[in-house]
Amino acid sequence: MPFVHRLRVRFHECDPQGVVFYAQYFAYFDVALTEMWREAFGSYGEVVAAGTDVVVVEAAATFRASARFDDDLDVELRIDRLGTTSMAMATAIRRDGDVLVEGRIVHVFIDTATMAKQAIPDHMRASLQTYA
Amino acid sequence: MPFVHRLRVRFHECDPQGVVFYAQYFAYFDVALTEMWREAFGSYGEVVAAGTDVVVVEAAATFRASARFDDDLDVELRIDRLGTTSMAMATAIRRDGDVLVEGRIVHVFIDTATMAKQAIPDHMRASLQTYA
Amino acid sequence: MPFVHRLRVRFHECDPQGVVFYAQYFAYFDVALTEMWREAFGSYGEVVAAGTDVVVVEAAATFRASARFDDDLDVELRIDRLGTTSMAMATAIRRDGDVLVEGRIVHVFIDTATMAKQAIPDHMRASLQTYA
Amino acid sequence: MPFVHRLRVRFHECDPQGVVFYAQYFAYFDVALTEMWREAFGSYGEVVAAGTDVVVVEAAATFRASARFDDDLDVELRIDRLGTTSMAMATAIRRDGDVLVEGRIVHVFIDTATMAKQAIPDHMRASLQTYA
Numbered sequence: 412m413p414f415v416h417r418l419r420v421r422f423h424e425c426d427p428q429g430v431v432f433y434a435q436y437f438a439y440f441d442v443a444l445t446e447m448w449r450e451a452f453g454s455y456g457e458v459v460a461a462g463t464d465v466v467v468v469e470a471a472a473t474f475r476a477s478a479r480f481d482d483d484l485d486v487e488l489r490i491d492r493l494g495t496t497s498m499a500m501a502t503a504i505r506r507d508g509d510v511l512v513e514g515r516i517v518h519v520f521i522d523t524a525t526m527a528k529q530a531i532p533d534h535m536r537a538s539l540q541t542y543a
Numbered sequence: 544m545p546f547v548h549r550l551r552v553r554f555h556e557c558d559p560q561g562v563v564f565y566a567q568y569f570a571y572f573d574v575a576l577t578e579m580w581r582e583a584f585g586s587y588g589e590v591v592a593a594g595t596d597v598v599v600v601e602a603a604a605t606f607r608a609s610a611r612f613d614d615d616l617d618v619e620l621r622i623d624r625l626g627t628t629s630m631a632m633a634t635a636i637r638r639d640g641d642v643l644v645e646g647r648i649v650h651v652f653i654d655t656a657t658m659a660k661q662a663i664p665d666h667m668r669a670s671l672q673t674y675a
Numbered sequence: 676m677p678f679v680h681r682l683r684v685r686f687h688e689c690d691p692q693g694v695v696f697y698a699q700y701f702a703y704f705d706v707a708l709t710e711m712w713r714e715a716f717g718s719y720g721e722v723v724a725a726g727t728d729v730v731v732v733e734a735a736a737t738f739r740a741s742a743r744f745d746d747d748l749d750v751e752l753r754i755d756r757l758g759t760t761s762m763a764m765a766t767a768i769r770r771d772g773d774v775l776v777e778g779r780i781v782h783v784f785i786d787t788a789t790m791a792k793q794a795i796p797d798h799m800r801a802s803l804q805t806y807a
Numbered sequence: 808m809p810f811v812h813r814l815r816v817r818f819h820e821c822d823p824q825g826v827v828f829y830a831q832y833f834a835y836f837d838v839a840l841t842e843m844w845r846e847a848f849g850s851y852g853e854v855v856a857a858g859t860d861v862v863v864v865e866a867a868a869t870f871r872a873s874a875r876f877d878d879d880l881d882v883e884l885r886i887d888r889l890g891t892t893s894m895a896m897a898t899a900i901r902r903d904g905d906v907l908v909e910g911r912i913v914h915v916f917i918d919t920a921t922m923a924k925q926a927i928p929d930h931m932r933a934s935l936q937t938y939a
Contacts (some may be wrong), residue, residue, distance in 0.1 A: 428596075428598070429672075430650035432568040432570075432573075433569060433573075433599040433602060434566045434573065435566070437565065437566035437569060438564075438566040441564075441566070454667070464560075466560070467565040467606055468604075468605065468606050469603075469605050469606070470565060470603065470604055470606075471601075471603035471604070472601070472602055472603070473600065473601050474598075474599055474600050474601070514581065536637075541647070
């Protein structure tokens with residue numbers, strides 16, 4: 412079942428066209444990942460303290476409609492594929508159920524000591540599979 | 544020939560990992576588009592004043608290496624396809640010639656009065672083709 | 676009684692020093708103002724639709740300690756002075772009760788039609804006084 | 808003589824009111840500081856590598872007029888006072904000579920190893936005095 416985080420669009424996240432600036436949606440995906448990590452693992456900080464971090468290696472989005480200041484948005488992350496060292500998520504942003512943005516983001520797991528790729532730890536893999 | 548805009552990474556565009564936050568690269572593409580519009584059409588404002596704006600409908604990037612604070616980056620935009628109402632660009636970000644990010648961004652042309660799609664004006668199409 | 680809005684520090688709001696970038700605290704004050712407007716007047720959008728907007732004319736802050744990624748912060752706004760057309764607020768940002776930032780922000784009320792200063796509408800003044 | 812750095816307002820730095828979001832001006836002061844450090848000391852990174860960093864402890868600004876997308880702005884930093892461990896600068900942002908923003912920012916010098924306050928190194932003090 413996908414992870415969903417609700418957030419509200421801030422004034423300064425919108426541009427002179429009156430809509431959320433397109434790069435900001437990618438920041439929303441990152442905010443939702445932090446909240447997914449909290450639900451799954453306690454917090455992002457705890458995972459990093461245990462030696463595992465993630466970095467974005469691919470990101471894509473299709474923009475179907477615009478979000479505006481003060482809109483409540485549901486940012487959805489669904490695990491699409493768990494590789495040995497990487498995790499691909501399908502992303503979506505909805506307002507009142509309508510899809511505004513659909514995307515994809517791929518993270519690679521790294522060892523915080525060496526900054527090298529590492530296999531997804533087993534206990535993390537098990538938790539993440541619940542968001543498939 | 545692609546359009547290239549050089550910019551310098553600002554401190555606050557970097558995150559606690561010490562590197563440019565991934566969503567920021569998409570903002571860099573937008574900054575470069577503004578400069579391409581300046582070179583091709585005088586300025587973004589003049590194009591809008593003449594009734595034509597663009598909105599992003601698709602964006603994607605692959606992150607190969609990280610940019611850091613104070614790096615000089617070359618943001619490259621190459622026109623890949625000019626449709627009736629849309630423009631697809633291949634994007635790249637280089638540091639000292641090394642490709643850090645490769646991407647793709649698709650804009651749709653709209654009429655500022657109606658906000659509806661419009662055909663790319665002929666004189667703009669001619670100018671944009673020089674960036675193929 | 677001051678208005679307090681709780682928010683959580685996002686990863687990309689922090690800089691390579693690992694702490695919230697100082698300009699971001701001013702954005703937090705704005706986020707809190709939006710929430711104060713919601714509590715007091717329904718929403719920021721309703722107030723604008725009724726013809727009244729606010730613009731910042733002065734802002735100041737003293738930074739006593741740093742907030743970090745994932746911190747829960749209480750952003751406090753207290754009405755300090757309601758002039759004819761302007762509103763001065765004392766601001767504070769607390770983490771677990773400790774003051775990290777103290778500041779001051781002054782807004783001027785404007786008529787959205789003319790963009791000229793306007794007197795604070797009586798019903799708004801009455802509501803705002805409850806945050807003194 | 809004050810240090811002046813020219814920059815161009817980016818689209819996403821503006822908000823739905825069509826003007827630069829007020830917190831962004833504080834980011835501009837930081838961008839200008841980086842360029843002042845480059846002129847005075849080689850680069851910000853070299854100063855940090857030599858063991859000295861700065862943190863903002865106070866910031867204030869008065870907003871007289873609005874900057875807009877694509878405006879060329881002159882960001883001015885003038886050293887107002889060099890204390891034992893702190894540096895106060897008067898700041899201004901001009902467009903075609905007109906002052907849009909006037910401010911003040913105070914930095915404290917810290918030792919990067921201990922993160923404790925340190926006296927401004929003598930050679931830095933000498934260089935900074937030229938911006939008085």
